[in-house]
Structure formats: structure tokens, C-alpha cells
Amino acid sequence: MIAGLSAEKLQKTLYFLMIALAVFGADQATKQAIVKNFHLHQSLEIIPGLFHITYVRNTGAAFGILAGAESWRIYFFLGTGLIALIFLFHFFYSNYKSPLVVMGTALVCGGAAGNIVDRLTRGYVVDFLDFFIGKYHWPAFNIADSAITVGIFLLILHFLKNRDM
Numbered sequence: 001m002i003a004g005l006s007a008e009k010l011q012k013t014l015y016f017l018m019i020a021l022a023v024f025g026a027d028q029a030t031k032q033a034i035v036k037n038f039h040l041h042q043s044l045e046i047i048p049g050l051f052h053i054t055y056v057r058n059t060g061a062a063f064g065i066l067a068g069a070e071s072w073r074i075y076f077f078l079g080t081g082l083i084a085l086i087f088l089f090h091f092f093y094s095n096y097k098s099p100l101v102v103m104g105t106a107l108v109c110g111g112a113a114g115n116i117v118d119r120l121t122r123g124y125v126v127d128f129l130d131f132f133i134g135k136y137h138w139p140a141f142n143i144a145d146s147a148i149t150v151g152i153f154l155l156i157l158h159f160l161k162n163r164d165m
Contacts, residue, residue: 012096016106023110027143028117031126043130054130056140059123081116085109100158107151114144 005013038044038055045052092105118125127140 009093009096012102016092016096016102016109019103019106020110020113023107023143023147024113024117027111027114027147030128030143031114031118034126034128038128050131050133052130052132053128054140056127056130057122057124058127058140059125078116078119081112081119085112085116088112095158098158098162100154100161104151104154104158107147107154109151111144111147111151114142114147 034053034055038053040055040057043052043054088105088109092101092109095101115125125142125144127142127145129142129146130140131138
């Protein structure tokens with residue numbers, strides 16, 4: 001045992017860290033590849049009429065909400081991201097026995113960390129996954145955003161499953 005962690009808690013913590021680090025690594029690697037190989041707004045058609053890889057910069061929150069270059073936005077998003085990570089770590093350690101909590105919090109933490117690093121190093125988040133059907137266009141997103149979305153879905157499932165407890 002390490003610093004009072006039970007064997008089960010240590011094992012779940014290692015799973016959590018492996019998942020979060022895998023998400024973080026995949027997110028940062030794909031963003032670096034986009035920045036290195038694409039010009040801003042350059043697009044590569046992958047599936048005609050459905051999916052492109054398009055390099056965009058997001059200065060806002062999810063889907064460009066509150067976008068802008070003002071420095072207060074960067075600090076606001078950094079602060080809320082760090083507060084969310086602290087809350088999620090606490091939630092994980094209070095509920096680590098649930099596989100949905102382990103996976104959900106790890107996905108959200110890995111994704112949040114990826115976007116926080118972008119804001120710290122670039123001042124914006126690199127987005128590139130660009131889905132659309134005809135004139136209906138989904139805002140571009142990235143691996144971190146996908147992990148956060150799936151993680152939140154898993155946490156909602158956990159809460160629904162345990163709402164009577």
C-alpha cells in the first residue's frame with residue numbers, strides 16, 4: 001500500500017491515471033499534428049458531405065461559446081477548468097468503486113487537461129474534427145472534447161443508476 005491507499009483504491013487510481021494520460025496524450029499528439037501540417041482554416045475532405053479535418057482556433061468554451069481574444073476569457077476558462085479538475089479528483093476518490101466513475105472522471109480529466117494545456121501554451125484550443133450534413137454544420141471539436149462528452153455521459157449513467165441509493 002502507498003500512503004494509506006487500499007489495494008483496490010490504488011488499482012482504480014492506476015486505471016484512472018492510465019485512461020486520463022492516454023486521452024491527454026492522444027489529444028496533444030493530434031493537435032500538434034494539425035498545427036504542424038495544416039494552415040489555419042485549411043480543410044481536408046475525409047468523407048464527402050459529412051466529415052473534414054479542418055484546423056480552427058477556439059478562444060471560447062465548448063462549441064465556441066464566449067469566444068474572443070480578451071485575456072479575461074483565458075483566465076476564466078483556465079480557472080473553471082482547474083476547479084473542475086479539483087472537483088473531479090475529489091469525486092473520483094469518494095466514488096472510486098464504480099467503474100462508471102473511474103472511466104467517466106478519467107475521460108473528463110484527461111480531456112480537460114488537454115484543453116487547459118492548449119489555453120496555457122497557445123491562448124486558444126485547437127479544434128479540427130469537422131462534421132456536417134449539407135448546410136447543417138456541427139462546430140469543430142477535438143479529442144479532448146470527445147472524451148469530456150463521453151465521460152459526462154458515463155457520469156450521468158452513474159447518477160441515474162444510483163439515484164435511489
